[in-house]
């Protein structure tokens with residue numbers, strides 16, 4: 001049986017370091033990190049995520065601001081809010097929850113967030129820094145940063161000689177994850193829905209990262225014996241065994257099968273999920289340190 005990587009415990013240790021860094025910044029420079037989270041519309045899953053982000057920000061000692069806007073908000077209204085938050089010196093981090101309702105040009109909104117306040121790491125300036133190997137002066141997208149922290153807990157800082165396969169090529173996760181693995185010297189394959197014979201590509205991976213959004217797609221024979229498996233999927237599926245109409249969360253990896261072959265594996269829930277919020281807090285405290293002209297803590 002594989003070692004189960006405990007994302008909750010790793011996230012708690014990041015949160016405790018962030019809370020300390022936040023208190024020390026306030027004591028030294030009189031600056032309280034400010035995180036503004038913006039949500040538009042009524043998607044219940046997005047509301048649940050945003051509420052836990054706002055709650056965690058308070059727990060870290062931040063000034064936590066949540067803007068909840070109605071579904072029929074216009075592009076201009078949302079843009080005006082982002083402009084106001086960009087100009088507000090008490091706000092160090094801005095997160096606009098995705099996906100936005102269909103009538104928005106999401107990219108225009110996301111790219112208008114100042115790079116130094118872009119705690120999601122989605123601005124082209126931040127994405128470009130990772131692509132050019134600068135992991136120190138920008139802000140790194142939270143889920144890949146969190147997944148990478150779990151990989152490093154297993155393998156250390158240097159992944160030389162290891163084959164890593166990332167399934168999924170989104171801007172929010174797959175692309176930055178591939179680049180972070182590459183920066184740590186792994187040999188990286190970025191696989192996706194058009195990859196031929198995905199199973200055999202994955203079976204070559206010492207580190208297999210799945211972010212496809214398809215419940216339990218990665219099966220036992222996709223996993224190389226002894227591999228590290230990082231499951232980024234969060235899929236809600238029917239769970240009749242729990243009672244009529246009940247559901248449960250599963251990842252993109254068939255956990256029970258894969259954990260018979262892998263050496264280490266992240267569970268869902270309790271793996272990468274908690275790390276995303278922890279790294280969002282880390283990015284916010286880093287952004288606030290930079291404004292204060294103080295060296296940013298590392299996580």
Ligand code: GUN
Nearest residue numbers: 095096097098099120142
């Ligand atoms: N929706 C799902 N995950 C994320 C995320 O990491 N950032 C934003 N802004 N929206 C999301």
